[in-house]
Amino acid sequence: MRDGYRILDADRHVIEPLDLWKVHLEPALRAHAPYLAYAGEGEPLADRVAYAGPEGLIPLPPRPMMDGRPIHHRMSARAWRAVASAGRRRSAWLARLGPLELPEAHIADMDREGIDVAFLYPTIALMLLGMAPLDPALAVALARAYNTWLRGFCDHEPRRLQGVALMSPHDPAQMVPELAGAAALGFRAVVLRPNPVAGRTLGDPAYEPFWAECERRSIAVAIHEGAHASLPAAGADRFHSRFALHACSHPMEQMMALLALIEGGVLERHPGLRVAFLEAGCGWLPYWLWRLDEIEYRSLAEEVAPHVRRQPSAYFRRQCFVEIEPDEPCLEQAIPWLGEEHAIFGTDFPHIDHDAGMVERALALRGRLPGEALRKILWDNAARFYGIEE
Numbered sequence: 001m002r003d004g005y006r007i008l009d010a011d012r013h014v015i016e017p018l019d020l021w022k023v024h025l026e027p028a029l030r031a032h033a034p035y036l037a038y039a040g041e042g043e044p045l046a047d048r049v050a051y052a053g054p055e056g057l058i059p060l061p062p063r064p065m066m067d068g069r070p071i072h073h074r075m076s077a078r079a080w081r082a083v084a085s086a087g088r089r090r091s092a093w094l095a096r097l098g099p100l101e102l103p104e105a106h107i108a109d110m111d112r113e114g115i116d117v118a119f120l121y122p123t124i125a126l127m128l129l130g131m132a133p134l135d136p137a138l139a140v141a142l143a144r145a146y147n148t149w150l151r152g153f154c155d156h157e158p159r160r161l162q163g164v165a166l167m168s169p170h171d172p173a174q175m176v177p178e179l180a181g182a183a184a185l186g187f188r189a190v191v192l193r194p195n196p197v198a199g200r201t202l203g204d205p206a207y208e209p210f211w212a213e214c215e216r217r218s219i220a221v222a223i224h225e226g227a228h229a230s231l232p233a234a235g236a237d238r239f240h241s242r243f244a245l246h247a248c249s250h251p252m253e254q255m256m257a258l259l260a261l262i263e264g265g266v267l268e269r270h271p272g273l274r275v276a277f278l279e280a281g282c283g284w285l286p287y288w289l290w291r292l293d294e295i296e297y298r299s300l301a302e303e304v305a306p307h308v309r310r311q312p313s314a315y316f317r318r319q320c321f322v323e324i325e326p327d328e329p330c331l332e333q334a335i336p337w338l339g340e341e342h343a344i345f346g347t348d349f350p351h352i353d354h355d356a357g358m359v360e361r362a363l364a365l366r367g368r369l370p371g372e373a374l375r376k377i378l379w380d381n382a383a384r385f386y387g388i389e390e
Helices: 019-024 027-032 045-049 077-095 103-113 124-128 136-154 172-184 205-217 242-263 284-304 312-319 331-338 358-367 373-386
Strands: 008-013 035-037 050-053 056-059 063-066 117-121 161-163 189-192 220-223 275-277 320-324 343-345
Touching: 008 343, 008 373, 019 027, 019 136, 027 136, 063 124, 103 117, 103 161, 117 136, 124 136, 136 161, 136 172, 172 205, 220 242, 242 275, 242 284, 242 312, 284 312, 284 331, 312 320, 320 331, 320 373, 331 373, 343 373, 358 373
Parallel strands: 008 117, 117 161, 189 220, 220 275, 275 320, 320 343
Antiparallel strands: 035 063, 050 056
């Protein structure tokens, strides 16, 4: 608690130790476990090995690889240097927390920020499921191994560290059994990437049993993108820099994910399903819902009847949530328009999008938002999404 507010970090990330897959993958698949190596991508050796920093020549760290391929698609040596450099600039305040692969580091940061409960999302595992081609059986096994490891990670402090199980959509027939396995481990939420897999969007009929089971079990579903996927991703057909790919992938993939769930009739058929759209802010939503309501639905509702029986914005307001960024503009207008019961707060710790003071900046919204809106954003709404009992 901080300044009288309970705080629920709705989007926090673990940094997985790569050896978790060597330990938890089925023996027959352990040869596919990811590892660290240098990926040249045809660039000069000097560019691959080191870059110039304030202290002189700094070794360029190796990248996560799987089966001879970098898990980050289209990540040039220049972009990798930029990411590594940003990480080094943040390392001073992160280092005092301890190794980020350990739960103690998260608890230390949560104590410093005043965070009561955090829901934990993958980093490397999310990128692994963004690789393509990827054998469906291997994709399912990678996610299952991660979920097994995450259960042990959260058991260090289970009241404060809550895991979000990773789901692989590569084999739709396995999604219901894998969901049952995640529920048996005690997870109350799952995360999916928004990208199409094998041509299937999230609204594809192949996923209908999964959505029905999530609703039946009251398991929350988070949609979370990650840049540099080999899967189809917004902007990847025309840009190559991290600057552009990261800018496009997060908000634009969330826009299309929400559209897929509406246009495919998922939200119509499953009114009890709870879905959250993370790490893209909320500024895209007012325009997107306005356009879907006033331009598309008003003119073309007949085309998508009977599986879209109400305005798209009504589905969002009935059962969806969105993660805000405390610094994004126009929150005073966006949150009342969307409904203050639908905004949640996450730090994205410890990714380069995050820095120290996220909670402090969120608390600064007290002067910008009316009434109890901030209290709802910092705790109530996320608690309702994740199904936390008071």
